[in-house]
Amino acid sequence: GYILFGPADSLTLFSGLLVLMLAPEFFQPLRLLAQHYHDRAAALGAAAELLDRLEDLPDKAVQKHENVRNADPGAGIVLDQVSAGFKPGQPVFSELFLTLESGSVTALTGPSGGGKSTLLHLLAGFLKPDQGEVRIFGLAPGEVRFGWLGQQPFLVHGTWADNLRLTTPDASDVAIETALRQLGLGGLIDERPEGINSPVSESGAGLSGGQGRRLSLARILVANYDLILMDEPTAGLDPDSEVYVIEALHKLAVQGKTLVFSTHQPALLTLADHILSVSGRGQVLDTSRGGGHYE
Numbered sequence: 001g002y003i004l005f006g007p008a009d010s011l012t013l014f015s016g017l018l019v020l021m022l023a024p025e026f027f028q029p030l031r032l033l034a035q036h037y038h039d040r041a042a043a044l045g046a047a048a049e050l051l052d053r054l055e056d057l058p059d060k061a062v063q064k065h066e067n068v069r070n071a072d073p074g075a076g077i078v079l080d081q082v083s084a085g086f087k088p089g090q091p092v093f094s095e096l097f098l099t100l101e102s103g104s105v106t107a108l109t110g111p112s113g114g115g116k117s118t119l120l121h122l123l124a125g126f127l128k129p130d131q132g133e134v135r136i137f138g139l140a141p142g143e144v145r146f147g148w149l150g151q152q153p154f155l156v157h158g159t160w161a162d163n164l165r166l167t168t169p170d171a172s173d174v175a176i177e178t179a180l181r182q183l184g185l186g187g188l189i190d191e192r193p194e195g196i197n198s199p200v201s202e203s204g205a206g207l208s209g210g211q212g213r214r215l216s217l218a219r220i221l222v223a224n225y226d227l228i229l230m231d232e233p234t235a236g237l238d239p240d241s242e243v244y245v246i247e248a249l250h251k252l253a254v255q256g257k258t259l260v261f262s263t264h265q266p267a268l269l270t271l272a273d274h275i276l277s278v279s280g281r282g283q284v285l286d287t288s289r290g291g292g293h294y295e
């Protein structure tokens with residue numbers, strides 16, 4: 001029971017080339033199998049983690065529901081004597097007291113390594129303060145829904161529409177297309193025969209870095225959050241794309257959303273009610289209010 005292959009008596013250049021061309025096709029199913037096997041392993045790993053977390057969901061869901069009622073959008077954002085950092089004895093912020101009004105637009109500027117991202121992570125609840133308290137609309141960070149645009153775009157394998165419906169499952173096709181067009185991605189949808197149902201890969205293959213960022217931002221536009229935190233929303237964008245983002249953020253500001261973003265770009269500062277210079281050494285200076293000083 002075995003098949004004897006070759007060697008052939010002779011091989012012409014044409015047959016040789018044909019074999020070379022067909023070889024990838026021949027092995028394609030095997031490569032696909034390997035890829036699916038890898039996906040399955042990753043999914044099983046993630047499922048175990050998810051199941052663990054789902055176990056204590058009922059209590060938390062009830063708690064969250066109660067908190068939604070308690071959220072006081074007028075209370076603004078308060079950092080009360082917050083000390084936080086990554087290494088013991090080297091706080092990025094120490095005893096920082098800071099208040100941001102609801103519906104205000106705050107830009108964080110300052111040198112690289114000054115602590116802008118750290119401050120945004122504190123507001124998002126991704127980083128816990130070592131001392132003091134952060135309150136968002138009267139609640140702990142993470143208890144209030146908020147939009148997050150990190151330094152890396154977050155994309156999933158699926159269509160453009162799937163990516164926008166991640167956080168707003170019931171968003172209509174029209175809302176999705178409007179958000180994408182608002183960010184200057186209309187041309188890209190028009191180019192693709194399936195429009196908003198064209199595929200996007202998790203790695204963003206086929207999209208530039210700036211397009212991936214704008215896709216992530218479109219997700220925030222569709223979702224209607226009261227608080228939106230963004231880490232350098234226009235980083236790596238050309239001037240035209242930057243204008244789309246600035247206009248979209250302006251629209252959110254006009255709607256009364258509370259926006260906090262870090263930026264190195266002067267154009268974005270024009271949007272801000274307050275410009276906080278996060279200068280390292282734990283200092284936060286309000287440069288837009290005649291040098292008010294938080295420490």
Ligand SMILES: Nc1ncnc2c1ncn2[C@@H]1O[C@H](COP(=O)(O)OP(=O)(O)OP(=O)(O)O)[C@@H](O)[C@H]1O
Pocket residue numbers: 086087092110111112113114115116117118119262278
């Ligand atoms: N995950 C981390 N582990 C250890 N130290 C960190 C971590 N993230 C930030 N830091 C340190 O905290 C300080 C503030 O960093 P942060 O990323 O907040 O700066 P930034 O103002 O956002 O800078 P950039 O403009 O380059 O984004 C820096 O000294 C940095 O080295």
Ligand SMILES: [Mg+2]
Pocket residue numbers: 116117118231262
């Ligand atoms: Mg940063």
